Amino acid sequence: MALTRVGTAVSGRQGGVATAAALSLLVLAGCGPAQEGGEDAAASDGTYPLTVETSHGEVTIDEAPERVVALGFASAEELLSLGVTPVSVAEDPETLDQSVPWMAEEIADISDPGLITADGEPNLEAIAAAEPDLVIAQTYQVSDQAAFDRLNAVAPTVTPATDAANADWDERLLKTAEAVDRTAEAEELIAGIEAEFTGIGSAVPGIGDRTYQWVRADTTGYAFGNGALFELFGLRPADNQDNTQTSDPLSRENTADLDADLLAVWAPGDEEREQIDGDPLFQSLPSVEAGTVYYADLAFANAINSAGPMSLRWLAEELRPTVEALG
Incomplete structure (x- = not known):
C-alpha cells in the first residue's frame, strides 16, 4: 500500500524545521546482520553494471558497490534493512537516541553530520572523502x-524516480534495493510489514469504520499532516483529515473538529503541550475521553515522515496500544 507523503525529514540538528511552518514533515526491522565498514556491502549475483532510473535521469552503477554513503537516516535504514551497511551516514551521532531510536545503535559509529552543510546541502568534499562507490539520497536533497x-560526479547517486519531495516508503525502499541488487528482499519486507499492520488492526472489531487524524499542535491551532500510514491498520481518514497537507490549519476555537476515533497529535515544544493539556476543548475530545490519543514526539515525526522497514515496525509497536484501545 503506497503512502503519499511530502516533506523533509527532521533530525536533531534540523529540529527547527519541525516547529516552523514545515507541516510537510508530517505524514506518513527486518534488517540483516550489519557488515563492518561496508564490507560485502552488496552481495550481487553478477548483474552489474546496472542502469537505474532516478529523479534526474538514468545512472549506471558499474560494479557491485562496496562503499555506500547514505545521506540521512532514511537512506541508511533502507540499506540496513536490506543487509547493507553504509560506510557513512549523514546524521549527528549525538542526537540519534532522540531522533531515530529504532536504529541509533546501528549507525552511531558511522554517523557524520559533516556530510550535509549547515543549509542542508550535500557537502561534496566530505562525501568524496568517504570514497563512496554509491550514494543513496532523497529527492529533496x-x-x-x-x-x-555535482553529487553524481562524486559517485553514482540514486534517488527515487519521482518529482515528489518525499517519495512513498515502499518506492524509496525498492529504488535503493534496485541499486544494491536486492529487489526480492525489498518486496518480501514490504509484504511482511503490511501484514504486521493488518494483523494489529484486525484485532479491533469494525476497524474499517474507525477514523484517524494526525496533527501538529501549534500555538494558534492545528496543522494536518499526512497520516496515510494509519490506513495500514485498516483505519480510514476523518472527513477533514487532509493528507494532501494543502488545507488551512484548524483554529483553536474549532478544536472540537478533532473528533476522530484515534487522534495522533505532536506538540513540538513544552508550550504547545501545556496548551493542549490545559485546553478544555481538547480535553473534551472523544479520543481523549476514550484514551485513544497518541502523543507523538520527534522520533515519531521522523518515523512517520521518512518511514522504512525498521521505523515502521517501531511505529507499529508504538501505536499498538492506542489502536487496540479502539476495541
Missing part, C-alpha cells in the same frame, strides 16, 4: 539537476 549532477 538534490532537488535540481545541477545539484544532482
Whole structure:
C-alpha cells in the first residue's frame, strides 16, 4: 500500500524545521546482520553494471558497490534493512537516541553530520572523502539537476524516480534495493510489514469504520499532516483529515473538529503541550475521553515522515496500544 507523503525529514540538528511552518514533515526491522565498514556491502549475483532510473535521469552503477554513503537516516535504514551497511551516514551521532531510536545503535559509529552543510546541502568534499562507490539520497536533497549532477560526479547517486519531495516508503525502499541488487528482499519486507499492520488492526472489531487524524499542535491551532500510514491498520481518514497537507490549519476555537476515533497529535515544544493539556476543548475530545490519543514526539515525526522497514515496525509497536484501545 503506497503512502503519499511530502516533506523533509527532521533530525536533531534540523529540529527547527519541525516547529516552523514545515507541516510537510508530517505524514506518513527486518534488517540483516550489519557488515563492518561496508564490507560485502552488496552481495550481487553478477548483474552489474546496472542502469537505474532516478529523479534526474538514468545512472549506471558499474560494479557491485562496496562503499555506500547514505545521506540521512532514511537512506541508511533502507540499506540496513536490506543487509547493507553504509560506510557513512549523514546524521549527528549525538542526537540519534532522540531522533531515530529504532536504529541509533546501528549507525552511531558511522554517523557524520559533516556530510550535509549547515543549509542542508550535500557537502561534496566530505562525501568524496568517504570514497563512496554509491550514494543513496532523497529527492529533496538534490532537488535540481545541477545539484544532482555535482553529487553524481562524486559517485553514482540514486534517488527515487519521482518529482515528489518525499517519495512513498515502499518506492524509496525498492529504488535503493534496485541499486544494491536486492529487489526480492525489498518486496518480501514490504509484504511482511503490511501484514504486521493488518494483523494489529484486525484485532479491533469494525476497524474499517474507525477514523484517524494526525496533527501538529501549534500555538494558534492545528496543522494536518499526512497520516496515510494509519490506513495500514485498516483505519480510514476523518472527513477533514487532509493528507494532501494543502488545507488551512484548524483554529483553536474549532478544536472540537478533532473528533476522530484515534487522534495522533505532536506538540513540538513544552508550550504547545501545556496548551493542549490545559485546553478544555481538547480535553473534551472523544479520543481523549476514550484514551485513544497518541502523543507523538520527534522520533515519531521522523518515523512517520521518512518511514522504512525498521521505523515502521517501531511505529507499529508504538501505536499498538492506542489502536487496540479502539476495541
